[in-house]
Amino acid sequence: MSTPHKVVxxxxxxxxxxxxxxxxxxxxxxFGAPPNTQTCxxxxxxxxxxxxxxxxxxxxxxxxxxxxxxxxPRFTKWDRKNYYYPxxxxxxxxxxxxxxxxxxxxxxxxxxxxxFEPKRVGIIRAHLEEDAGKSMHAExxxxxxxxxxxxxxGTPLLEIVSEPDMRSAxxxxxxxxxxxxxxxxxxxxxxxxxxxxxxxxxNINLHVDTSEGTKATPIVEVKNMNSFRAVxxxxxxxxxxxxxxxxxxHTELGGPGGFKTTRGWDESAQVTRPQRTKEExxxxxxxxxxxxxxxxxxxxxxxxSRQSLGELPAALRTRLEATYEITPYDSxxxxxxxxxxxxxxIELAEACGDGKQAANWVQQDVLRTLNERQIPVEQFxxxxxxxxxxxxxxxxxxxxxxRGREVLAGMVELGRGLEDVMREMGIAEVDDSxxxxxxxxxxxxxxxxxxxxxxxxxxxxxxxxxQAKKQNPNVNPGKVRQLCxxxxxxx
Amino acid sequence: MSISREEVEKVSLLGRLxxxxxxxxxxxxxxxxxxxxxHLLSEVDTENVEPMAHALDLTNVLRDDTxxxxxxxxxxxxxxxxxxxxxxxxPAVLGDP
Numbered sequence: 270m271s272t273p274h275k276v277v278x279x280x281x282x283x284x285x286x287x288x289x290x291x292x293x294x295x296x297x298x299x300f301g302a303p304p305n306t307q308t309c310x311x312x313x314x315x316x317x318x319x320x321x322x323x324x325x326x327x328x329x330x331x332x333x334x335x336x337x338x339x340x341x342p343r344f345t346k347w348d349r350k351n352y353y354y355p356x357x358x359x360x361x362x363x364x365x366x367x368x369x370x371x372x373x374x375x376x377x378x379x380x381x382x383x384x385f386e387p388k389r390v391g392i393i394r395a396h397l398e399e400d401a402g403k404s405m406h407a408e409x410x411x412x413x414x415x416x417x418x419x420x421x422x423g424t425p426l427l428e429i430v431s432e433p434d435m436r437s438a439x440x441x442x443x444x445x446x447x448x449x450x451x452x453x454x455x456x457x458x459x460x461x462x463x464x465x466x467x468x469x470x471x472n473i474n475l476h477v478d479t480s481e482g483t484k485a486t487p488i489v490e491v492k493n494m495n496s497f498r499a500v501x502x503x504x505x506x507x508x509x510x511x512x513x514x515x516x517x518x519h520t521e522l523g524g525p526g527g528f529k530t531t532r533g534w535d536e537s538a539q540v541t542r543p544q545r546t547k548e549e550x551x552x553x554x555x556x557x558x559x560x561x562x563x564x565x566x567x568x569x570x571x572x573x574s575r576q577s578l579g580e581l582p583a584a585l586r587t588r589l590e591a592t593y594e595i596t597p598y599d600s601x602x603x604x605x606x607x608x609x610x611x612x613x614x615i616e617l618a619e620a621c622g623d624g625k626q627a628a629n630w631v632q633q634d635v636l637r638t639l640n641e642r643q644i645p646v647e648q649f650x651x652x653x654x655x656x657x658x659x660x661x662x663x664x665x666x667x668x669x670x671x672r673g674r675e676v677l678a679g680m681v682e683l684g685r686g687l688e689d690v691m692r693e694m695g696i697a698e699v700d701d702s703x704x705x706x707x708x709x710x711x712x713x714x715x716x717x718x719x720x721x722x723x724x725x726x727x728x729x730x731x732x733x734x735x736q737a738k739k740q741n742p743n744v745n746p747g748k749v750r751q752l753c754x755x756x757x758x759x760x
Numbered sequence: 761m762s763i764s765r766e767e768v769e770k771v772s773l774l775g776r777l778x779x780x781x782x783x784x785x786x787x788x789x790x791x792x793x794x795x796x797x798x799h800l801l802s803e804v805d806t807e808n809v810e811p812m813a814h815a816l817d818l819t820n821v822l823r824d825d826t827x828x829x830x831x832x833x834x835x836x837x838x839x840x841x842x843x844x845x846x847x848x849x850x851p852a853v854l855g856d857p
Contacts, residue, residue: 289825290827295823295826297827303846304833304847305831305833305836305846306833308831308836309836320821321821322821323822323825324823324824324825325824327822346814354851393764414852416846416848416849417847417850419849425774507789557813557814561821564822
């Protein structure tokens with residue numbers, strides 16, 4: 270989707286922090302419990318209750334903020350955001366307004382296929398707040414009541430607000446992918462979109478160069494996107510829609526009719542549709558939360574948290590590329606699969622001594638099997654230590670790659686070791702003298718091919734390889750080819 | 761008067777309060793008096809005073825992330841004007857907030 274104008278996209282991401290209990294009470298946050306079985310007087314908003322902050326939520330929030338290169342103010346407090354909605358029984362959400370727990374960070378993004386230039390996307394702030402409950406609407410809308418489940422009410426969320434730094438739908442998707450990977454590596458959130466652990470709203474408009482200077486089109490907030498792909502498509506749709514709207518009406522942000530609007534992504538129709546106009550932020554009548562005392566953070570706590578971050582995806586990619594001499598594309602594929610697969614890869618690369626070969630086998634054969642069987646790498650039947658000798662045999666030509674793949678498939682299928690499986694499959698290594706004997710015999714039996722080869726028709730060697738494989742299916746075609754050419758040379 | 765009739769109308773809408781005949785005038789006048797009284801505070805010199813975030817001189821009241829006991833569902837739903845076996849019921853809500 271292209272537009273002649275500059276695209277301006279900012280994202281607001283809510284992630285559920287991986288705590289066992291809610292932000293202000295000790296009700297469980299376990300997903301999937303029957304409706305209204307994880308509530309207490311506090312999270313259903315009974316008068317006379319007092320919230321107490323979950324220490325772990327604060328710690329996880331700080332880890333995420335530090336990994337996003339944010340400043341951590343030494344003093345932070347909570348505020349009430351007032352609005353009425355049936356899934357918010359208190360009539361206000363406890364959030365952070367003017368003194369958030371973190372601000373002014375960035376997340377670098379890049380594309381392994383080079384579709385956009387690497388860049389830093391600014392993070393305006395990341396703050397802690399509580400989630401609301403869930404409204405379920407009857408299919409036949411209009412008549413039936415809505416049903417309210419308050420299990421999710423009070424679940425800790427980290428709201429991450431980006432600068433409007435993204436210039437295309439692809440960049441927005443890359444930001445989300447990298448953010449999710451980072452948070453999963455940190456163990457801060459499982460970021461499961463199906464379970465609502467990660468939710469995205471996007472703000473998008475265009476900056477149009479005109480003879481009277483740059484004009485901005487009205488900002489649209491896009492909601493209701495249930496996957497990263499949906500975000501990419503909804504933004505691509507908005508870019509085209511706003512480009513057309515500009516050409517038709519020349520409506521400017523802040524000009525007549527140029528106010529910010531909210532649109533929802535309709536997945537089945539693949540379009541955005543207008544929703545009710547967003548209230549002005551002052552309508553939320555924020556004020557300091559009197560029921561919660563502020564939190565102060567020391568230099569030591571920040572340093573401790575920083576030490577606990579571990580190796581993050583970007584650093585891990587760089588290390589894999591430098592240590593094992595693989596391409597950014599390869600390191601990206603590996604790192605995106607999660608730490609467990611990376612550990613498997615590292616063990617394999619160390620054991621077999623060839624990082625590139627290890628990367629190929631992990632990406633093709635191992636990943637394919639994991640996908641087919643829908644299992645995590647921890648359950649892959651062939652350990653890295655068991656796979657390494659097979660790669661070694663393939664690399665030094667004792668087995669050709671296709672034969673090697675069959676052997677791996679056999680190891681996966683039978684759950685047995687390399688030598689065992691090769692014996693079982695009747696695969697024997699062909700030693701060099703046997704191979705030379707075979708090639709000499711073939712050359713003697715095929716004077717026509719030898720003549721062709723001598724005349725420089727290298728393609729003719731194919732006939733010899735075919736015959737060699739017929740006589741001994743274990744021969745390595747590459748070796749037969751090389752040896753035959755060498756022998757002909759000497760004839 | 762430090763608050764206008766329009767502002768009171770807006771605040772009552774945000775607070776989902778339906779003000780009957782005469783109440784709007786009464787509220788505008790009473791809220792104005794309250795605001796005028798609070799306005800006394802602006803006479804205090806706060807030039808070198810840090811804004812206060814909380815009335816208590818306390819920070820860092822935190823609890824461990826240990827699950828406790830939740831309410832039995834019937835008790836959680838007991839005070840609801842409308843309910844079914846599992847949920848609170850409210851007049852149909854259309855779309856997202």
